[in-house]
Amino acid sequence: MSIMRRLLFRSLNPRHRLPRRRFATLAAVRQDTTVWTPSPISSIETAAESLFHVSIDVSNSPDLAASHTLPGQYLQLRLPDVERPSFLAIASPPSLVASTGAFEFLVKSVAGSTAELLCGLKKGDVVQLTQAMGIGFNIDRIDPPEDYPTVLIFATGSGISPIRSLIESGFGADKRSDVRLYYGARNLRRMAYQDRFKDWESSGVKILPVLSQPDDSWIGESGYVQAAFARAKQNHSPKGTGAVICGQRQMTEEVSSILVADGVSREKILNNF
Structure with missing residues (x-):
């Protein structure tokens, strides 16, 4: 039998297709176990x-x-x-x-x-x-508040959604000396939860909106969240600093790099995925 014929025979032989069927069956079983x-x-x-x-x-x-x-x-x-x-x-x-x-x-x-x-x-x-899943934000890694007086929070777009859950759950923001939320959106029309800002600030969170395409009347931070943070004066102690990040991938990666370069431990940078 020629090499070509042997290869063709092997490709048609059902024994060589078993793994694919088995993996497909296992995937179907896993999918079927999801409770809706x-x-x-x-x-x-x-x-x-x-x-x-x-x-x-x-x-x-x-x-x-x-x-x-x-x-x-x-x-x-x-x-x-x-x-x-x-x-x-x-x-x-x-x-x-x-x-x-x-x-x-x-x-x-x-x-x-x-x-x-x-x-x-x-x-x-x-x-x-489905039921709720995921590890969430493990705030235990940046507790107690007296050991981590600085918590820097970063969100872009709809990434503010789980950040709202965090802020309104309470994580001792009022017991920390420096809690900042850098919240990025294209403009104020794209920025959700503005009606909650006052309550969030009352709980101890300083809100810093950052607009990438503001109109001419905007006098706050402009550009991208990571650039706004890089421009800010770094007056915190890295060992006493935690961070929470959710949003666009490039922002997440660049902010993490800035924090680590500044001496913040990666273990103290929290993501929910």
Whole structure:
């Protein structure tokens, strides 16, 4: 038998296709183990340009509600007749589900995505949710507050969603001497949660909006978050500094590099993914 014929025989031999079938079967089993809970939408409201507040009622699903234990966790959401689910960070603090029976999200409507379809739904429409997943923001790594008086927080766009959960969960910001939130957006029309800034500052978080394309009336920080932070005077002790980052990948990587170069331990730089 020629080499070519032997190779052809091997490619057609079912024994050589077993691993592929086995991996496909295992993947299907893993997918089938996902528990999806039908949950009705409580409300959908405009949060900012291309961003929407979405509240979903989980009051009749105690296991689902109890799965949210840490700020920074996320879940999967899918819609009827839509094959691809969407990953969404939970914007509300874990305590909110106990008082309201709802999960809240900040959703960016992207053309052609599941998120766009979600933002077009109305109160009472039913979606399906998985339980909350992920490690969240492990605040224990930057506690107690007296040992980590400086916490630098960075967010861009809809990355502010899990940051809201963190701030409103409470992490001893009022017991720390320097807690700053660098929050980047294209302009003020794209910046969600401005109505919460006053409460966040009352809790001990200084808000520093950074606009990449501001109008002529803007007098605050402009450009990108990482550049604004690099321009800021570094007057903190690296050993007493923690950071929380969520948002665009380039920002996350560049801010992390700046912090590490300044002496901040990577173990004290928290991400939720």
